[in-house]
Amino acid sequence: MRIEITDERIATVEVLDGIKAGPDGAVCVFDGIVRNNTRGRQTLYLVYEAYREMALEQMRALAEQAAAKFGVRDIALVHRLGKLEVGDTSVLIAVASAHRGVTFEACRWLIDTLKKTVPIWKKEYFIDGAVWADGEAFPEELGLRLEETVSPDEKKV
Amino acid sequence: MQVTVLYFGMLKDLFPDERQPIELADGETVAGLLRLSQEHASKQSDVWMALAVAVNREYAGVDTVLKDGDEVALLPPVSGGCEVVV
Numbered sequence: 001m002r003i004e005i006t007d008e009r010i011a012t013v014e015v016l017d018g019i020k021a022g023p024d025g026a027v028c029v030f031d032g033i034v035r036n037n038t039r040g041r042q043t044l045y046l047v048y049e050a051y052r053e054m055a056l057e058q059m060r061a062l063a064e065q066a067a068a069k070f071g072v073r074d075i076a077l078v079h080r081l082g083k084l085e086v087g088d089t090s091v092l093i094a095v096a097s098a099h100r101g102v103t104f105e106a107c108r109w110l111i112d113t114l115k116k117t118v119p120i121w122k123k124e125y126f127i128d129g130a131v132w133a134d135g136e137a138f139p140e141e142l143g144l145r146l147e148e149t150v151s152p153d154e155k156k157v
Numbered sequence: 158m159q160v161t162v163l164y165f166g167m168l169k170d171l172f173p174d175e176r177q178p179i180e181l182a183d184g185e186t187v188a189g190l191l192r193l194s195q196e197h198a199s200k201q202s203d204v205w206m207a208l209a210v211a212v213n214r215e216y217a218g219v220d221t222v223l224k225d226g227d228e229v230a231l232l233p234p235v236s237g238g239c240e241v242v243v
Contacts, residue, residue, distance in 0.1 A: 048237070051165055051230050054214040055237070079237060091237065119211070119230070120237030121166035132167040135234025138209045142216045143234075144191070 001067070002076040003060045005052060010078050010089045019076050024096045028103035030111050032091040034084050038133075044125045046133075048081045048090060051119040055079070058118045062110060070106040072097040077110065079120060090122075117142060158183055158225035162194065166233040171198040181223060187212065188219040190229060204233050 002015065012031065020027060034046050063075040076094040084090055093110050095103040115136055122133045137143060162179050164172045172194075181190060187210050195205055210217050211230040223229065 049165070050237070051163065051211070051214075051232065054211055054230065057214060114237055116235065118237050119165065119232050119235055121233065122236050132170075132233070133236040135166075135207075135236040137207060137234055142209045144187075144208050144210060144219050 001060075001063050001074060002078070003056065003063055004078045005050060005056050005059070006078060006080050007082045008080070010080050010092050012089060012092055015076050015078060015092055016094055019074055019094050019096045021074065021096065023073060023098055025098050026100035026103045027094055027096045028100065028107040029095075030091070030093040030107050031089055032093075032111065034086050034088050034090060036086045038124055038126075041126050041128075043086060044127060045086070046084050046090070046125065047123045048079075048084060049121055049123075050079070050081055052081075055119050059114070062113055062118070066095070066106045066110050070095075070097075070102040070109070072102050072106045075106070075110070077114075079114075079118075081120070158185075158223070160190070160223050160225070160227045160229050162190070163228065163230040165230065166235075167202070167204050168231055168233055171200060171202055171204075173199070185223050186219065187217055187221045187223065187229070190223065191219070191231075194231065207234050208232060209234075 037043055059077050063077050072095050074096045078092045080090055093107055095106045097103050116139055124131055124133050159178050159180055162177050164175055169175055209232045212221055213228055
């Protein structure tokens with residue numbers, strides 16, 4: 001499995017060529033790219049940052065989970081960090097297997113789960129300002145709610 | 158004991174240093190550290206309502222007991238990849 005975090009442009013064709021092997025009948029690809037707007041607000045560029053070591057470990061764990069869960073033969077998962085322009089690939093996922101059905105399912109599961117659990121954030125720079133993008137809520141087993149951190153005594157006050 | 162706290166995403170706007178050593182009493186938990194961090198934040202924010210915490214790069218719960226030398230990361234909701242509208 002090819003699992004990477006890179007500061008360079010993602011070599012999409014090389015990744016796709018590299019994953020194909022004799023037993024495969026299908027490679028399903030998800031190419032996540034920078035859109036030119038968010039809810040109609042014009043985007044100039046994005047800056048991605050990560051808790052790098054943990055993000056890589058989480059990506060490796062996700063790929064292993066997906067391989068076991070869907071029974072696919074191989075997975076490539078590459079995420080880019082830093083400043084990305086409109087149209088640049090931020091994340092590339094490729095799933096190879098003997099039959100196409102599981103490759104679609106694994107690919108979808110990988111991007112949806114990555115977006116909730118892998119510690120990577122993006123700041124969106126618009127023509128009229130910059131914001132940290134709203135992330136999706138953490139899955140219940142990972143997220144904390146602040147009220148849980150307040151002791152019963154403090155709640156009474 | 159001392160732990161190192163890392164701030165990511167919008168939390169960087171609340172703390173001048175992305176990486177900060179913090180002194181804690183022995184036996185302090187993630188919950189205690191969060192209370193302390195929130196008190197030291199430069200301004201109020203809703204981000205505290207939706208955090209996850211990693212201790213030594215593993216997701217951890219509020220009751221996790223911290224040890225000297227731990228690396229504790231405060232993680233706002235993540236937004237890697239690109240937006241997938243279902």
